[in-house]
Amino acid sequence: xxxxxxxxVGFQLAGELAREAFGxxxxxxxxxxxxxxxxxxxxxxxxxxxxxxxxxxxxxxxTTSLRIAAQMLISNMGLxxxxxxxxxxxxxxxxxKEWLPIAAGIVGSTLLSIAVTGLVMHWILRAAHRPKHDAPxxxxxxxxx
Amino acid sequence: xxxxIRNLWTPLATTPLVWLVVTLAAYVLGCALQxxxxxSPYASPVLSAVVVVGAVVLCTGTSYATYFAGAQFINFLLGxxxxxxGVPLAENFTYVRRNIASIGPALLAGxxxxxxxGVGIVWLLGGSRGVALSMAPKAVTTPIAMAVSQQIxxxxxxxxxxxILGGIVAAIMxxxxxxxxxVADWRAHGLAAGVAGSGVAAAQxxxxxxxxxxxxxxxxxxNGLLTALIVPLLARLWV
Numbered sequence: 001x002x003x004x005x006x007x008x009v010g011f012q013l014a015g016e017l018a019r020e021a022f023g024x025x026x027x028x029x030x031x032x033x034x035x036x037x038x039x040x041x042x043x044x045x046x047x048x049x050x051x052x053x054x055x056x057x058x059x060x061x062x063t064t065s066l067r068i069a070a071q072m073l074i075s076n077m078g079l080x081x082x083x084x085x086x087x088x089x090x091x092x093x094x095x096x097k098e099w100l101p102i103a104a105g106i107v108g109s110t111l112l113s114i115a116v117t118g119l120v121m122h123w124i125l126r127a128a129h130r131p132k133h134d135a136p137x138x139x140x141x142x143x144x145x
Numbered sequence: 146x147x148x149x150i151r152n153l154w155t156p157l158a159t160t161p162l163v164w165l166v167v168t169l170a171a172y173v174l175g176c177a178l179q180x181x182x183x184x185s186p187y188a189s190p191v192l193s194a195v196v197v198v199g200a201v202v203l204c205t206g207t208s209y210a211t212y213f214a215g216a217q218f219i220n221f222l223l224g225x226x227x228x229x230x231g232v233p234l235a236e237n238f239t240y241v242r243r244n245i246a247s248i249g250p251a252l253l254a255g256x257x258x259x260x261x262x263g264v265g266i267v268w269l270l271g272g273s274r275g276v277a278l279s280m281a282p283k284a285v286t287t288p289i290a291m292a293v294s295q296q297i298x299x300x301x302x303x304x305x306x307x308x309i310l311g312g313i314v315a316a317i318m319x320x321x322x323x324x325x326x327x328v329a330d331w332r333a334h335g336l337a338a339g340v341a342g343s344g345v346a347a348a349q350x351x352x353x354x355x356x357x358x359x360x361x362x363x364x365x366x367x368n369g370l371l372t373a374l375i376v377p378l379l380a381r382l383w384v
Contacts, residue, residue, distance in 0.1 A: 002187045002205045004355055005225070008225040008229055008276075008294070009224075009225055009228075011228045011231070012224045012225060012227075012228045015228070023380070025296065025374075025377030025378065026222050026296075026297055026307060026373045026374055026377065027227075027288075027289065027292030027293060027295075027373055028224070028292075029223070029227035029228055029288065029292060030227060030289055030292065030293075030369065030370065030373040031226040032224075032227070032228040032231070032233065032236040033228050033229075033230050033231040033234070033366075034229055034368070034370060035231070035371070036162055036173060036229075036231030036232070036235070037231035037232075037235040037238070037366075038235075039331035039356075040231065040232065040235035040236075041235050041238055044249060045338055053367055057383060058195065068230060069233055070229035070230075070232040070233070071228070071232075072233075073225060073226040073229045074226060074229055074230065075224065075337060077226050077286075077287070077288070077326040077327065077344060078167070078191040078344075079168075079172045079187075079191075079194075079219060080189055080192075080219055080220065080222050080226055080288065081191050081195075081223075081287045081288075081305050081309065082168050082171070082172055082191060082195055082214075082216070082222060083168060083195045083213060083216030083217065083219050083220040083292075084169075084200075084223070084291055084301055084305050085191065085194075085195035085240035085302060085303050085305045085306055085309070086195055086198045086199050086202060086209070086212060086216070086302075087209060087213075087265035087300075087301070087302030088252070088303065088305075088306050089199045089202055089203055089209065089303075090197060090209055090302070093301075093305055094273070094275070094276065094300075094303070097257040098267075098272045098273060098276050100270055101268075101269075101271060101272030102267070102272065102276060102277060102280075103156075103240070103272035103383045104266050104267075105262075105263050105266040105267040105270075105272070105276075105280045106263075106280075106283070106307055106310050106311050106314060107308075107314050108257050108262060108263075108266045108339050109258070109262040109266060109280070109283075109284070110284065110311040110314045110315050110342060111314070111315075111318060111322060111341075112258050112259070112262045112290065113255050113256075113258045113262070113284055113318075113337075113340060113341035114255075114315055114318075114319045114323065114338070114341040114342070115186040115323070115326060115337075115342075116254050116255050117252070117254065117255025117258075117333075117335075117336055117340045117341060117364070118251075118253050118326065118328045118333045118334065118336070118337035119326060119328060119339040120250055120251040120254045120255070121328075121330070121332065121333035121336050121337070122326075122327075122328040122329075122330055122333045124247040124250060124251065125212070125247050125332065125333065126247065126249065128246065132259075134374070145379060
C-alpha cells in the first residue's frame with residue numbers, strides 16, 4: 001500500500017512540477033493521470049513485447065497494489081467531493097439569485113451533450129458497418145436501429 | 146441540558162476531528178440511504194452528505210474555514226484519486242485504439258457541446274460570469290472539474306454541485322433520450338453517459354450492459370483529459 005500511495009502522490013507531484021515548468025494551463029493532477037497511464041502502458045508493453053499490451057490486471061508486483069489502491073479510491077470518490085461541496089453554503093445567495101440559468105444550464109447542456117455524443121458515435125458505427133455487409137442495417141443481428 | 150451540550154460543543158467545534166467525523170458520518174449515512182432506495186441516482190450520497198454537513202455547519206454558526214480545517218484531510222485525496230483514474234484509462238487503452246475512429250469524433254463533439262452549451266445557456270439567461278465559468282467543466286468527473294474550475298476562475302464548490310446534479314440528470318434521462326433518438330448501440334450509450342454525466346451516469350449505465358460500462362469509463366477518462374485541455378484555452382479567449 002505505501003508503494004501504491006507513493007506512486008499516486010509521486011505522479012501528482014510530477015504533474016504539478018510539469019505544469020509549473022512548462023506553464024501548462026492543465027491542472028497538475030490531470031497531467032499526473034496522463035503520465036501514470038502512459039507509464040503503465042509503456043511498462044505493460046515492455047513486459048509483453050512490442051505487440052499487444054499485456055492486460056495490466058494479469059501482472060504482479062507494484063502494479064497490483066496500485067490497482068487495488070486506485071480502485072479503492074475511485075469507488076469511494078464521492079466522499080472526497082463532500083468537503084468542497086459544503087463550500088456551497090457560502091454560495092447560497094448566488095444559487096438563490098441565479099437558480100434559473102443554473103438549472104437550465106445543467107439540464108440543457110447535459111442532455112445536449114448526451115444526444116450529440118450518442119448520435120455521432122451511432123452514425124460513425126453505422127457508416128463503418130455498412131460497406132462490410134451488403135444487407136440492410138435492419139437485417140444485422142443485434143442491431144435494433 | 147442545552148447548557149451542558151454547549152459547554153461540551155464549544156471547545157470541540159474548533160477541533161479538526163469533529164468535522165472529519167461529521168463528514169464521514171454524513172457520507173456513510175448517505176450511502177445507506179441510497180442502498181435503501183435501491184441504488185436510485187436521485188439518492189446521491191454526495192448530495193445528501195453535502196446537505197446534511199452544510200446544515201450542521203450553518204446551524205452551529207461554524208465558519209467554512211473552521212470546517213475545512215478538519216475536512217481538508219479528505220479533500221486532499223482529490224489529487225491522488227485524479228491520478229488514480231489513469232489506471233482504468235491504461236487498462237481500457239486497447240478499446241480506445243480499436244475504436245478511435247468512432248470514439249474520437251463523438252468525444253470531441255460531445256465534450257465541446259457540454260462546455261459551449263453550458264456556458265451559453267447560463268449567459269443567455271443572464272447568469273453571472275462566475276456561474277458560467279463554474280458551469281464550463283461540469284460534465285467531467287468531479288475532481289477534474291473542480292481543478293479546472295479553480296484554474297479558470299470559477300467557484301470549485303459550485304462546479305462540484307453542478308457536476309453531481311448533471312450526473313444525476315444524465316443517469317435519469319440519458320438512456321430514454323438516446324432510445325428516442327434511435328440510438329441502440331451500447332457502446333454509444335456508454336460513451337455518452339461517461340462524456341456527459343461522468344461517474345454518476347456511468348454507474349447507472351454499468352448496471353445495464355458490460356460493454357457500456359467499459360465505454361463509460363473511457364468517456365470519463367478521455368473527456369477529463371480533453372476538457373482539462375480545452376476549457377482553460379477557451380476561457381482565455383473569453384475575456
